[in-house]
Structures are given as structure tokens and as C-alpha cells.
Amino acid sequence: MNLVLQGPRADAQVLERVAALASPARVTMLGAHALRAEGADDSAATRRAVGEAAGAAQLDATFIEAGRTLSDFRLLAMDMDSTLITIECIDEIADMQGLKPQVAAITEAAMRGELDFAASLTRRVALLAGLDASALERVYDERLALSMGAEAMLAGVKAAGLKTLLVSGGFTFFTERLKERLGLDVAHANVLEVVDGKLTGHVVGGIVDADAKRDTVLRTCAGMGIDPRQAIVMGDGANDLKMMKAAGLSVAFRAKPVVREQADVALNYSGLDAILTILG
Template sequence: MNLVLQGPQAAPDTLERLATLAGAARVVPLHAHALRCEDLSFSADLKARIDAAAFEAGVDACFIEAGRSLADFRLVAMDMDSTLITIECIDEIADMQGLKPQVSEITEAAMRGELDFSESLERRVALLAGLDAAALQRVYDERLRISPGGEAMLDAVRAAGLKTLLVSGGFTFFTDRLKQRLSLDAAHANVLEIANGRLTGRVIGGIVDAEEKMRTVQKICAELGIDARQAIVMGDGANDLRMMGIAGLSVAFRAKPVVRAQAGVALNFSGLDGLLTVLA
């Protein structure tokens, strides 16, 4: 096993201290704020100690099998809200109704895995009934931002020949625009019902929950003629765990603790392009 240590503010002496704690046979600098510790004697106890020390130091500690690279994969599948983008779209839509605190509370509980996702989405969308649909464009124009490193990561994976999938428990209004803007290969999300220019408070068709996210990854893999183990899946919330669980590499991005605990690697401080360093 190798250990990749990186952090946007990580000082060399901090990285070296963590490398010493890991007991690496070799240490290879990757860039000014990252290094790779090679040929580790891996154990659960070592991982727990390194994870705790790294988190305290603002460093991402990613254990990964030696030799793994982007060339091992054919697909990158990403959650949208709080993963590819910095916001939770439904919370920002709710803000247009003066209901952000109520909706955000439900969103947070769902992402921690404390509420059934489908039920939580229906509850949140119902609160939006009557809102002028123009609010969606305002959220996209004024508040939606790509997460740090997102575009660099996408450029690199495309250059390496990987396909890209955006699969979201959010809404097609946003995924469709991001698909075009970022030249993504596929996108799947929920459809908000709009009548007479206003949100009805309902979703059209089935809800994209954890199971549907997993099925979507499986479907795209089948279309590409690849195994799910050739997919990298990135997410932050409990509803991402099923699709992350079938991936060859699961990446928790600034995620809830329940997701960090189950992911293959966790990027708590780095941007999305931290994936490239892990697989360098």
C-alpha cells in the first residue's frame, strides 16, 4: 500500500512528520503540498492513527494500492450538490421562499443518513410549492459554483480517456446545464414539476435515491462494456454510499462522517483535483 498525503495549505514539515509516523520505506515528493509514502506495512490501527493526525493537521491522508492510476479506470461518476458544485441547490431555491433554514435542516439530516432520502426530498420539494420557476435560473446564475479543482479534474480524466457521469438526487434543471457547460457524457437527476411558471411542490416520475444512483452507474458501465470496478465514484452524502460501494475507487469529497468512514479515499481539504494526486 501507498499513502498519499496532500493539503492545499500543508507545509513540508507537516507532511514529513506524518510520513515519519506512517513508517514509509520511501517518500516521493509529488508537488509543493503533497508527497507519497511507499511500501507501507498497512494495518487498520495505522490507518486510524494517520487519519486522526492528518485530519488534525488539515491534511488528506489517502491509502491506495501501489501502482493504481487513472489508466485503471474508464468512468468517473459524480454526485452534484456539495460534490461537483459547492451548494445544495434545493437549499438555495428554498432561500428564495424564505425557507432555507427549514429545508437545510432536512437536507443535512438526509445527507447524514438519518432520514429516508425519498421522503426527505418530497418534504423539501413540497415546501417550494408556488415559487416562481425563475428562481431556478437565479440560483444557477448567482449561487452555483463548481467545487475547487473540479474543472481541472474533469479536464484530466477526459484527457485520460475516461467518460463522465453526473448522477444527482437534485434536479435536471441544474444537471442539464452542467452537462452542457462542462461537456459531461451523461447526467441523471429528478424532474421538478412546473405549471403556469411556478413550482407545484412535486417531482415528476421516480425519485433518484441511493438505489437509483447505483442503478444509473451500473447502467452506464453496461453501456460502456465495463465492470463497475473500472468506475471512480465521488460523493458526500449517505445517499451516495450505494453507488460508491460498487466502484473500483470510492472518493468521499468533503463528506459527512458516515461517508468518510466507508469510502476508499477521502478528500476533506483538497479540491476535486486531489484525485489526480492520489492516482499520480
């Protein structure tokens, strides 16, 4: 196994100190803020020790099989809200109604896995009834920002020949704009119903929940003629776990504890482009 350590403010001394806990055969610096420790001990005790030391130093620590590279993969699938972008769009839309605290509390509970996602989305969307649809454009223009490292990550995976999928429990108003803006290959999300320029408080068609996200990843892989093990899936909330488990490599980005604990890679401090360092 290799151990990759990285962090936006990491220095060589701290990286080498944490790497030493895994008794590696060789250590290689990967730029100023990252290190690869080859032949690392990956026993449960060592993983715990490395994890604790890395967390204290604000480093991301990833144990990964030696030799795995981007060339092993054909698809990158990403969640949108709080993964590819920094905000939860529905919370910001609700802010236009003066209801952000109420909606954000439901969103947070759903992302922790404490509420059924479909039921929670129905509740949240209902609170938006009567809001002028122009609020969506305001959220996109004024509040939506890409997560750290997003553009560098996308450039890297595209250069390596991977296709890109944006699959979201959010809304097509945002996913379609991001698809065009970032040159993504496929996007799938919920459709907000708008009548006479106002939100009705309903979603058109089925809700994109955890099962639908997983099915979208599997359907996209089938359409490409690839095995799901050739997919990298990134997410942050409990509704991402099913699609993450279907993939060859799962990446938790600024994720809830229940997601971090089950992912192959957890990025708590680095940007999305940290996956390029991990996969060489």
C-alpha cells in the same frame, strides 16, 4: 501499499513528519503540497495514527495499492450538490421562498442518513409549491459555484480517456446546464414539475434516490461495456453510499462522517483534483 498525503497549505516538513508514522521504504514529493510514501505500513494502528496526525495538520491521507493509476478506470461518476458544486440547490431554491432553514434542516438530516431520502425530498419539494420557476435560474446564475479543483479534475480525467457521469438527487434544471457547460457525457436527476411558470411542489416520474443512483452507475457501466470496478464514484451524503460501494474506487468529498468512514478516499481539505495526485 502507498500513502499519499496532501493539503492546500501543507509544507514538506509536515508531510514528511506524518509520512514517517507509516515507516515507508521511500518518500517522494509530488509538488509543493503533496507526498507519496511507498511501501507504507497500513496496519489498523498505523492508519489510526496517520489519520489523527493528518487531521491535526489539515492533510488528506490516502492509503492505496501501489501501481493504481487513472488508466485503471474508464468512468468517473459524481454526485452534484455539495460534491461537484458547493451548494445544495434545493436549499437555495427554498431561500427564494423564505424557507431555507426548514428545508436545509431536512436536507442535512437526509445526507447524514437519518431520514429516508425519497420521503425527505418529497417533503422539501412540496414546500416549493407556487414559487416562480425563474427562481431556478437565479440560483444557477447567482449562487451555484463549482467545488475547488473541479475543472482541473475533469480536465485530467478526460485527458486520461475516462467518461463522465453526473448523477444527482437534485434537479435536471441544474444537471443539464452543468453537463453542457462542463462537457460531461451523461447526466441523470429529478425533474421538477412546472405549470404556468410556477413550481407545483411535485417531482415528475420516479425519485433519484440511493438505489436509482447505484442503478444509474451500473447501467452506464453496462452501456460502456465495462466492469463497475473500472468506475470512480464521488459523493458526500448517505444517499451516495450504494453507488460508491458499487464502484472500484469510492471518494468522499467534504462528506458526512458516515460516508467518510466507508469510502476508499476521503478528501476533507484538498480540492477534487486531489484524486489526480492519488492516482498519479
